[in-house]
Amino acid sequence: MNESDTLLEVRDLKVHFTLKKSGMFAPASKVYAVDGVSFNVKRGSAYGIVGESGCGKSTTALALAQLIAATGGDIILNGTSLAGLSGKDLKEVRKGLQMIFQDPYSSLDPRQRVEDIIAKPMRQLTRMTKTEIANRVDELIAKVGLRTEQKKLFPHQFSGGQRQRIGIARALAVHPQLVICDEPVSALDVAIQAQVINLLKQLQEDMGLTYLFISHDLAVVQHLCDALSVMYLGRVVEQGERKELFSRPLHPYTYALLTADPVKDPTLRGKTTRLRLEGDPPSPLNPPPGCHFHTRCPYAQDICRTESPPLRDVGQGQHVACHLVTIVDGQPVSPVPAFA
Numbered sequence: 001m002n003e004s005d006t007l008l009e010v011r012d013l014k015v016h017f018t019l020k021k022s023g024m025f026a027p028a029s030k031v032y033a034v035d036g037v038s039f040n041v042k043r044g045s046a047y048g049i050v051g052e053s054g055c056g057k058s059t060t061a062l063a064l065a066q067l068i069a070a071t072g073g074d075i076i077l078n079g080t081s082l083a084g085l086s087g088k089d090l091k092e093v094r095k096g097l098q099m100i101f102q103d104p105y106s107s108l109d110p111r112q113r114v115e116d117i118i119a120k121p122m123r124q125l126t127r128m129t130k131t132e133i134a135n136r137v138d139e140l141i142a143k144v145g146l147r148t149e150q151k152k153l154f155p156h157q158f159s160g161g162q163r164q165r166i167g168i169a170r171a172l173a174v175h176p177q178l179v180i181c182d183e184p185v186s187a188l189d190v191a192i193q194a195q196v197i198n199l200l201k202q203l204q205e206d207m208g209l210t211y212l213f214i215s216h217d218l219a220v221v222q223h224l225c226d227a228l229s230v231m232y233l234g235r236v237v238e239q240g241e242r243k244e245l246f247s248r249p250l251h252p253y254t255y256a257l258l259t260a261d262p263v264k265d266p267t268l269r270g271k272t273t274r275l276r277l278e279g280d281p282p283s284p285l286n287p288p289p290g291c292h293f294h295t296r297c298p299y300a301q302d303i304c305r306t307e308s309p310p311l312r313d314v315g316q317g318q319h320v321a322c323h324l325v326t327i328v329d330g331q332p333v334s335p336v337p338a339f340a
């Protein structure tokens, strides 16, 4: 990949939350919400981050959007490290990183008209004139499929899908370099989900947008994303291009996610053996030693219980953090069965 193709580099990102002591002599405890996450996002692409609830997806998104502070690591946008930026420089970077949130009900100010909601980032972050802002509001409203006269309405006068369209227009208002979508459709009905996903795809084609797309739903990620990382308990367990990862998952956790609901993905019907995960993920307050997944992995060996597997390049852009994946004749061999 050419250097200039990379819009975002995330290097060893860590977000550890320190919890208040429960008593005077109790030790302070830490939540290892994001614990050394690295990935690259190509300009003009859609990059997915998937995993179960609590694996650290939203925390990663918030840290990237500079809405919470990272504990460690670096975020490099367009070749510029964001570590230690402040004041005007930080404001400029924030402009380039806009978010679309999960809940279109709570993410829009109920007291503001739609035109003011969409205009707000332009008023705060740019020097655009009133006329320029008004024209851009009209342009964005049309782009997301709403009618111009609807700009005078308040959020409660819209359906969930329409509100998410307003959230998308607001995120695009200041021409962001990266649009971070945190579960943008999971609060919507299935039929509306498809409409919003198609709108995001259309906008990407029309405007050359780059997305970071956070979702627990692999079907949505498969539809929209070019490459992805699979997270488990604060770490990336597997990453690669969509085609490789969906046709040949190597990590037992990725395999379990992909085969969890074979009926939902018709392309996998009849080709997979289901790997059912028992129990919930352990707490990020007290992650298990070694591979975090070993407590739920049917293939776990002694080494998995003691040594943390690094994320290794296994060819074709695929990376996996599993002791049990080996390379034979240049090809990765995994303990999970290959799809038929």
Ligand SMILES: Nc1ncnc2c1ncn2[C@@H]1O[C@H](COP(=O)(O)OP(=O)(O)OP(=O)(O)O)[C@@H](O)[C@H]1O
Binding pocket: 017, 031, 032, 033, 051, 052, 053, 054, 055, 056, 057, 058, 059, 060, 216, 284
């Ligand atoms: N401000 C905070 N203080 C302490 N712990 C936090 C805080 N924010 C998140 N966490 C914890 O960090 C872990 C990761 O949370 P996060 O919301 O990033 O996960 P997620 O994968 O996005 O899950 P979900 O889809 O349910 O939001 C969870 O255990 C969560 O309880």
